[in-house]
Amino acid sequence: MxxxxxxxxxxxxxxALSYCVTQTDLDIGKKYEGKVRDTYDLGxxxxxxxxxxxxxxDRVLAAVPFKGQVLNLSSAWWFExxxxxIPNHVIAIPDANVTIAKKCQVFxxxxxxxxxxxxxxxxxxxxxxxxxxxxxxxxxxxxGLRKNQRLEAPLLTxxxxxxHHDRPISPEEIIREGWMxxxxxxxxxNQAMRLYEYGVAVAKKHGLIxxxxxxxxxxxxxxxxxxxxxxxxxxxxxxxxxxxxxxRYAQALEPDNIDKEFLRRWFIEHCRPYxxxxxxxxxxxxxxxxxxxxxxxxxxxxASQCHFPDTLVPVEERIKRAIASYLx
Numbered sequence: 001m002x003x004x005x006x007x008x009x010x011x012x013x014x015x016a017l018s019y020c021v022t023q024t025d026l027d028i029g030k031k032y033e034g035k036v037r038d039t040y041d042l043g044x045x046x047x048x049x050x051x052x053x054x055x056x057x058d059r060v061l062a063a064v065p066f067k068g069q070v071l072n073l074s075s076a077w078w079f080e081x082x083x084x085x086i087p088n089h090v091i092a093i094p095d096a097n098v099t100i101a102k103k104c105q106v107f108x109x110x111x112x113x114x115x116x117x118x119x120x121x122x123x124x125x126x127x128x129x130x131x132x133x134x135x136x137x138x139x140x141x142x143x144g145l146r147k148n149q150r151l152e153a154p155l156l157t158x159x160x161x162x163x164h165h166d167r168p169i170s171p172e173e174i175i176r177e178g179w180m181x182x183x184x185x186x187x188x189x190n191q192a193m194r195l196y197e198y199g200v201a202v203a204k205k206h207g208l209i210x211x212x213x214x215x216x217x218x219x220x221x222x223x224x225x226x227x228x229x230x231x232x233x234x235x236x237x238x239x240x241x242x243x244x245x246x247x248r249y250a251q252a253l254e255p256d257n258i259d260k261e262f263l264r265r266w267f268i269e270h271c272r273p274y275x276x277x278x279x280x281x282x283x284x285x286x287x288x289x290x291x292x293x294x295x296x297x298x299x300x301x302x303a304s305q306c307h308f309p310d311t312l313v314p315v316e317e318r319i320k321r322a323i324a325s326y327l328x
Contacts, residue, residue, distance in 0.1 A: 006292070021049075024051070035055035036055055041103070045101060050230075067291060074298050075099070095319050106228055107180055110216060114155050114157055116150050118147060119238075208241065215229075239259050259293070259297070266286055
């Protein structure tokens with residue numbers, strides 16, 4: 001693989017700042033717009049378009065060049081790598097930003113697995129622990145833990161949506177409140193832990209630490225539990241550089257991260273992202289660096305060079321051509 005210089009990446013990203021994929025309007029099926037993905041429901045299948053919208057703190061913060069394709073192609077790579085553990089919803093990847101997926105009945109639970117105690121959001125394990133919480137999602141946490149410390153064993157800390165925010169929930173509450181059956185929970189929870197352990201092992205081979213991540217699952221038309229949404233992307237996961245972790249942890253420094261955590265920290269330093277109605281605009285330099293990190297992670301993990309699409313071709317025109325055969 002030919003490795004581009006940081007300057008070359010920066011130049012390409014700068015040129016693409018005004019070409020971000022922030023909205024789509026394909027006039028097909030029924031459209032649902034999430035924080036990052038535009039979903040078109042075609043009845044028996046879904047067209048998922050991963051945009052360049054950047055979300056955190058329960059809102060969209062910015063648009064990041066090439067982010068959508070990096071997330072989509074990263075997920076596609078991981079779905080293929082983990083198909084021996086659990087089947088997934090992927091039918092095809094006809095375009096860098098597009099996944100054609102099986103329509104599934106998605107469980108209203110996010111399966112969050114954490115190998116380290118860290119984070120800055122209200123629901124992060126470190127924020128809760130630092131505020132005195134020792135019983136979290138059915139897990140008992142010991143006193144004396146430090147931020148960014150590796151946990152004795154990975155923890156499954158599920159969440160569900162509560163009006164506007166993610167709500168931490170225990171397995172007992174999931175069953176008692178009827179979110180999932182006992183059998184489905186046990187199968188999904190086991191698969192989540194297997195996926196995380198596999199992801200950790202693969203990341204380690206590529207010089208990365210898979211710190212924590214979230215999974216979404218559902219049932220397909222045949223009643224099989226399948227993996228949906230995204231997988232081990234820098235949006236759904238936290239990654240640190242393995243070679244500097246121990247030294248920086250010993251010095252009580254933040255790990256070298258390669259995900260969106262540093263963008264979260266910038267907003268926390270400059271505003272109150274959960275309370276302020278209007279947030280400051282992230283500087284271009286910050287957006288460019290985030291894009292570069294997303295690309296770096298993709299290339300480190302997949303050992304493939306990132307393909308930069310022709311920005312002269314309108315995104316919707318490109319996508320319409322790519323999905324045409326799936327509309328008949």
